[in-house]
Amino acid sequence: MKTLRNMNRRNLCIAAAISLVAIILIAGNANATSIKSQQPKKGDPYTQQYCDLNKAEDFSLGNGKTYYSKLKPGEENILLFWGSFCPHCENVFDYIEQSGCKRAIERNLFTVSEDDGIEAIEQHKGEFPILLDSQWKTFDQFNLEHLPSALVIDDAGNILGSAEGEHDVKAMLDEYVQRNR
Known part of the structure; x- marks a missing residue:
């Protein structure tokens, strides 16, 4: 038993x-x-959400073209505001250059320079599209406060993520690369 x-x-x-x-x-x-x-999938909001805009303002590039006409269909695009006088902006460009994901970032990168003249942006000429915004009209149109500032925008103009300042812009670029490989 x-x-x-x-x-x-x-x-x-x-x-x-x-x-x-x-x-x-x-x-x-x-x-x-x-x-x-x-x-996260394409089209989902990013963790970086600095601005309270939901939709990107369209702006003129001259000759009847607008920023929306440059957005790549079906893809997330980066709009980066910067100035050659800003060391933090140059650090962001160095970060992109030194990262192993430079091509992933630059293929959908469009920049707006807040410089006074074309000679200030010569060092970046040909690397990515640059709009010269010497009167800061486009910067003000987006209600931005700091340089560098970046937005991730889908092809319909929806803002998926936004960041201001070197550290936050770098973090958002890292998230962009993770989502867009």
Whole structure:
């Protein structure tokens, strides 16, 4: 009788251990699935949300062209406001240059320079599209306060993310690269 009771206890312990392992495996698999489903997709809002604008203002590029005409269909685009006089802006450009994801960033990068003249932006000529905004009209149109400032905009002009200041702009660029590989 004692042997039978010991065998039942042992079987009960084994069954409990197997059940516990099964519960742990199922819970771990469910957690991994929920983590995968939390990965942001194109069109989802970014973690960086500095400005309260939902829609990007369209602005003229001259000759009847507008910024919206430059947005790449089906893609997230970066609009970066900067000035050659701003060391933090130059640090952002150095960061882009030194990152392993320069091509991913620059393929959809459009910049607005707040410099007084074309000679100030010569060092970046040909690297990416640059609009010279010497009167700060476009900068003011977006109600921005600091340089550098960046917006991630979809092809419909919706602002998905926004950042002002060197640190936040770099963080948003990192998030952009993660989402647009």
